[in-house]
Amino acid sequence: MAWDGNPETPGIRNIGRTAEFTRPAEAELASRIDWPDDALMVAIVARDEHAFAVLYDRYVDLVYSASFRVLADAQLAEDASQDVFVRLWQRPETFIAERGRFLSWLMSCTRNRAVDELRARGRRRKREGGPLGEPDEGAQPVFSTEPVDPLHSAQLHEEQAIVRGALAALPRDQQVCLELAYFGGLTQQEIATRLHEPLGTIKTRIRLGMQKLRRALEQKV
Amino acid sequence: MAGEHITQEQADEYAIGSLEPVLERAVALHLAECAACRDMARDAERLASLVALTSPRLKPSPRLRHRVFAAAGITRPSPFRRAFTIGRAAAGLAAVIVAAGAFTGMVSIKGQIGDLRQQNSDLQIQIDDALSQKVELAALTRKLDDQEKLAAQLEERSKDDRELNLAFMSPSTDVAAVTSLDETGNAIGRLVWDSEQKRVWFVASELPRRPAGETYQIWVNSGGRYYSLGTFTPDDAGFARYETVVPEGLNTYETAVVTIERAGGSPVREGPTVFFVADLSRLRN
Known part of the structure; x- marks a missing residue:
């Protein structure tokens, strides 16, 4: 069936x-x-x-x-x-x-x-x-509705704010590496090539970035 | 990766998606087999997934909702399906009665949780099966990779053979017999010297393998001094084929020898001689 x-x-x-x-x-x-x-x-x-x-x-x-x-x-x-x-x-x-x-x-x-x-x-x-280029403003949909679930939506916004804060608190180079890997789908080697940095540097930035993110979020989220 | 546990760093790299594909595959393969590492990787994935929450909040177009529901099959049934549904209902009166019970609130979601847990358990078995298939697939992929490497090695060896054959036929090449100084051994060989391309090959068979810590080293004598051409190791069958280029600045040569030296090679000729190569200058002349 x-x-x-x-x-x-x-x-x-x-x-x-x-x-x-x-x-x-x-x-x-x-x-x-x-x-x-x-x-x-x-x-x-x-x-x-x-x-x-x-x-x-x-x-x-x-x-x-x-x-x-x-x-x-x-x-x-x-x-x-x-x-x-x-x-x-x-x-x-x-x-x-x-x-x-x-x-x-x-x-x-x-x-x-x-x-x-x-x-x-x-x-x-x-x-x-x-x-990771800036979003094309013209391509963004404009539809907007009230949240179906205001309480849950508020909780989600709060959680988003915490994570954004934790990511923003990272040194810029670590933040960029994490974003290139996660959102850009790039491997460490590809990131190294794109940023013109040694592979070891990229590995270190990702390692430190994840460590700091873990410490910042483990109690909050 | 097999047999080793992954590190926290590797788990993080795996979760954030920055590993090279080959390593990522090896980690995934290990995670399929190791519960401890799987837990660590899941924690890392939970952390990495939070990064997605940092995206600027956007709203899709209203038509997406309709598209999703239509694609999911949550749509108004067609007349055919209605007839089919009615037929089913008529044929299964008892089911309809139970269904009516469900619709009127006789059965609650709570009452279904036990069934759903069982269903989840069954599905977990299916997932495990799928995981096993994934492991098998990975093993096959690895085997294929090995075969491809082997094919590449064979192709490389074939290319080397062609070059050696061409060197044999070249008018600028000297070929010297190699004389074994070990009377108990049956080793035979040739030294092929292409003076035009400044390349030299040493080929020998039935050459005993050296114990750990020792290696064969080939030397060429020029002007009364020995110059190293490098070290080589025969294969399990005792066959050795060594190819190198003539050292820069070495324009004349008379003889060559093969000695036994310490592993890694020696800067000066020290060990016992096992092969002596006839006078090359005489052969060339």
Whole structure:
């Protein structure tokens, strides 16, 4: 019993999947808005479309923003975000709560998907990309809505501010190396080449940067 | 990597994505097999993933929501599917009753958690299987790499053979027989000297391997003084082929010898002679 290409999940939970779905009723969404991420993922494994809608609205900006940071292209960032969420719906079991936070897992999936696209694009165009260039203002979508989940959104903003502060507190050269690796998808050797620095210097900067970031965030996030 | 644990530094580099692909693959392979390192890498990945939160907050276009839901298959069912659904419902009345129970709140999410845990456990087994396949794939990839290296070595050796054959045929080349001074041995060899290209080959067979700490060293005599051409080691079958260029400034030569020296070679000829090469100048003439 596999409809819409989704994995089979036997039991009464599947019955809900015969229901029509366009946009979840406000009441259905409201009942799940306060659920933590892990509970939403459990519900998604049970093919709860409303839970998926809540999770999508909760994190789509974050996923899109990270994708855009890597790809610097609105269309490609939307494609990558779509892939991340569709995979989340189709393969929710790949998230295992015991192994860590949902947000970490989602961000890792997003980064990996975007970097894969970046490398594929690099291979296609056979030129060095500039993923850390300033975003093209003209390409930025302007759609804006009120947060669906104000409390969660506020917590997320606070967490973002803490991490941004920790990253900004690093020496500039360490910060650049971490960003080139994480958002640029560059290896240490590629970073060394781009920055015209010895490989050992780059390795040291990444090591020190991660150490300081760990110390700065382990108590706060 | 196999058999060794990764360091915190490697875990960080792996998590931030800065490792070279070959090393990254080796780390991934190790993580598939080592729970302790896997925990360390996961902690590093959790830290690295926070970096993603520093991206400036942007909003995608409103059409993305529709695209995602459509691509996920969360759409209005087609008439065919409706008919299919009705058919299923008619055929499975009992399931429909249970479903109705579910819809009316008879079954709560809490009640499903046990099932879901079991499901997660099953899925974990599938993930482990997939991981095993990944390990096998990595092993095959490594084997392929080894084969490619071997093919490259064979190609290199073939190229060396061609060059040696060409040297044999060159009119500017002298070929001298090598005389073994060890009467109990069966070693035979040739010294090939291409004066035009300033290259020299030494080829010998049935050459006993030297014990640890010793090596063969070849010397050429010019003007009564010995100049080292370098050290060489025969393979397991006792075959040795050594190629080098004639040292700069060495224009005349008379004889050559092979001696046994300490490992790494000696700056002056000290060890016992095992081969003597006939008078090259005479051969050339």
